Amino acid sequence: MKDLFGNALRDYHNNNYTEDLITSTNISGEDKLPLPYLFRDFTEMPKLEQKALRLAKGNILDVGCGSGSHSLHLQENGFNVKAIDISEGAVEVAKSRGVKHIELKALLDETESFDTILLLMNGTGIFQELSQISTYLKHLKSILNPNGQILIDSSDIQYMYEDEDGGLWIDTNAGYYGELDYFLSYKDEEEIPMKWLYLDFERLQLACESVELKCEKVMDGEHFDYLAKISI
Numbered sequence: 001m002k003d004l005f006g007n008a009l010r011d012y013h014n015n016n017y018t019e020d021l022i023t024s025t026n027i028s029g030e031d032k033l034p035l036p037y038l039f040r041d042f043t044e045m046p047k048l049e050q051k052a053l054r055l056a057k058g059n060i061l062d063v064g065c066g067s068g069s070h071s072l073h074l075q076e077n078g079f080n081v082k083a084i085d086i087s088e089g090a091v092e093v094a095k096s097r098g099v100k101h102i103e104l105k106a107l108l109d110e111t112e113s114f115d116t117i118l119l120l121m122n123g124t125g126i127f128q129e130l131s132q133i134s135t136y137l138k139h140l141k142s143i144l145n146p147n148g149q150i151l152i153d154s155s156d157i158q159y160m161y162e163d164e165d166g167g168l169w170i171d172t173n174a175g176y177y178g179e180l181d182y183f184l185s186y187k188d189e190e191e192i193p194m195k196w197l198y199l200d201f202e203r204l205q206l207a208c209e210s211v212e213l214k215c216e217k218v219m220d221g222e223h224f225d226y227l228a229k230i231s232i
């Protein structure tokens with residue numbers, strides 16, 4: 001990983017904001033990911049994220065914390081939060097913004113246990129592909145305290161396969177339609193392509209059942225997205 005995401009966070013944090021991240025996928029063209037969005041405060045967050053933060057309790061783990069916006073809000077409200085991310089730039093920026101307890105660490109390497117585990121901004125993306133969901137869910141279960149909760153958001157992206165007449169062009173012989181190849185570029189540099197998984201709620205629920213976890217929908221978002229609560 002070249003950590004272009006982390007470079008962009010560093011630039012924005014150090015008042016060197018000149019351009020946005022550019023994203024694209026194997027099924028969609030280029031889109032801007034505005035850097036200010038990655039530094040949103042509570043009032044600027046989608047309702048799903050606000051709801052997740054309101055439900056958070058006990059010892060909290062913020063997985064893939066980015067610039068630390070969710071952790072900072074929780075910290076300011078008196079919660080004990082640990083933030084982790086695999087991006088060096090993200091960890092540096094979140095630390096500099098005031099996140100007290102933060103580590104450069106991948107989710108599968110986390111061994112402490114928590115009452116609330118947050119995975120926000122398409123939290124299922126971190127699972128990368130369908131074949132890895134049970135590995136990630138089993139690991140999350142192993143670091144969840146009894147009566148704990150995992151709060152995770154994602155989207156059903158079937159709408160991305162609709163043509164102008166409302167017909168679907170999903171290749172039923174290919175893998176699951178939410179498994180995307182994700183491309184990121186910043187300042188004319190291209191990140192190494194990665195896999196990023198969007199999961200519809202029913203598929204997440206089935207995956208949870210298969211590893212003996214409960215999964216309920218907390219709320220729907222504004223555009224095929226949802227927040228789910230997973231528990232033992």
Ligand SMILES: C[S@@+](CC[C@H](N)C(=O)[O-])C[C@H]1O[C@@H](n2cnc3c(N)ncnc32)[C@H](O)[C@@H]1O
Binds near residue numbers: 085087105107120
């Ligand atoms: C879409 S960003 C979301 C950032 C932040 N949660 C937000 O809402 O602004 C996903 C973050 O997850 C991090 N990430 C990806 N895979 C990870 C893993 N296996 N463990 C921990 N963090 C990961 C990325 O470096 C990135 O910062």
